[in-house]
Amino acid sequence: MLIIYNPVAGQRKFHKLMPVAEQVLGDAGLEVTLIPTTEEAKSATKIAKQGALDGFEMIVAAGGDGTVNDVVNGLMQVEVPPIFGVLPVGTTNDFARALGMAKDPLEALHIIAGRETIKVDVGKADDQFFINNAAGGKITEITYAVKESMKNKIGRLAYLLSGISMLHKLGPKQVKIIHDTGVFEGEILLLFGALTNSVGGMEKLCPPAVLNDGQMDLLILKKVSPAKLLKLLAAIKAGTHLASEDVVYVRTKKVYIECEMSLNISYDGVYGGETPYTLEVLPEKLAILADVTRIEHRLQK
Template sequence: MLKRMLIIYNPVAGQRKFHKLMPVAEQILEDAGFDVTLIPTTEQVKSATKIAKQGVLDGFEIIVAAGGDGTVNDVINGLMQAPSQPSFGVLPVGTTNDFARALGMAKDPIEALHIIASGKAVKVDVGRANDEYFINNAAGGKITEITYAVKESMKNKIGRLAYLVSGIKLLPKLAPKQVKITHDNGVFEGKILLLFATLTNSVGGMEKLCPPAILNDGYMDLLILKKVSPAKLLKLLAAIKNGSHLQSQDVVYVRTKQAQIECDTSLNISYDGVYGGETPYKLEVLPEKLVILADVTRIQHRLQK
């Protein structure tokens, strides 16, 4: 009996990349023994979340998100809101594809389709941020706004450069925030520029932001950047290339299963690049909550031994 697969795709992601691939994708997956249904997202807020949740109720055994990190996050939230979770797949056809990078998915969508078709899978952690879910990271601070403020039209026009352009515009507006962050190892209180609570090593296209991160160890890696001068900030950003930023006295790095974030004014939080509201925020890890299709040989070093 054919396995039922639902592909939820963003029709405008990555310069409409999946739309061009659709006939090939269907053929590859049907040849591999899947009964494939394709449903596009719409401009309605969280349309992919609703489609994914209904897909679970309709009995699909595998649900695939074809798009960028925003599409992946919306689908994850739909799966986690459902009474049970089918296997999940990621087809990276967005602009940055952070989670797909962390998962070791091939950059070439055709190769990624073959990985999905193989049926090999691994269990990974899922994060919860208040009542929402994330699969890659939660972040706070002014500079993180570029992940959800960049327009789709701009990303389609200049690709990942859209984030760089927006980031340069935001630099003069960076202002430290007084926060209190409670985690398993204690409490941090002070002024910060930004923070990341990440489940993977890949954030904003940077695969060395958190090299120690493991996909299924039940922990999030919490990085807190203290208040620093613009010059020191640029040095720290440069240090990310080799991972030496984690040793800086201006960076707090801890592994924790939960974190509570409070701010004296307001601090915007995003998860997987999607706007998530303002503090206070409670973050926690749900260990090995989701089965994800992946080539395990590519990510052995990112899995708990």
């Protein structure tokens, strides 16, 4: 097993956990190699790709959603990717939440040591990949605009403070979105192409999402007033927003998005470029370490 870890993620959690990780996984009969990421862009992607080429049977991302995304992008560059694993030691850990991984890293280690696997879908956008969601709109810039140092100091509060500072910039965008069952044209505040139920720490954003059904849950939030936006945020917390007339919700295998002006997109919270772009689902592309009993309700029967 190769563990690729972000040494500064989640207030440097993995440094404290490292000796325990080696012991737990070693006791489970696993030979473990640890490699830290560096400040070089996409270093985890390069490490993961080389690890796959070197023949590691399992590659685990120890960090937050950015580290997870980088490692997935490395694994997807080989014909037959090794088994993937996630050790959640980041700030938000969206994909780990969707995967039912324990919030306690020690408990998550024991799940990884159990070696039980499921196959999950992977999203593709041109030459980039995502495993949790793709998102477009000004508010999504929060996820990659917050500095690592700020997250280490105040944790998830960093995202809230950044979000408040951006509220005055939340202008709508005129878009055209083509999906499997139709076309949407109009002004929007944001959109999500989600493979899981958890986005930005909100585990009810896409309640119907299934990890391995080959479908993407497309959510489009139309242009609304600030008062309506606050009501929608409350509805999201309650999980009732999909019934709103201001939300378009469809399930699709492919999405094409264009915008009259530039529209930024992020993949798993990492900046991914601007429109136009096409998103598609690669069904059950990765085998991943997980406790199936925790997520049976999120798997295709």
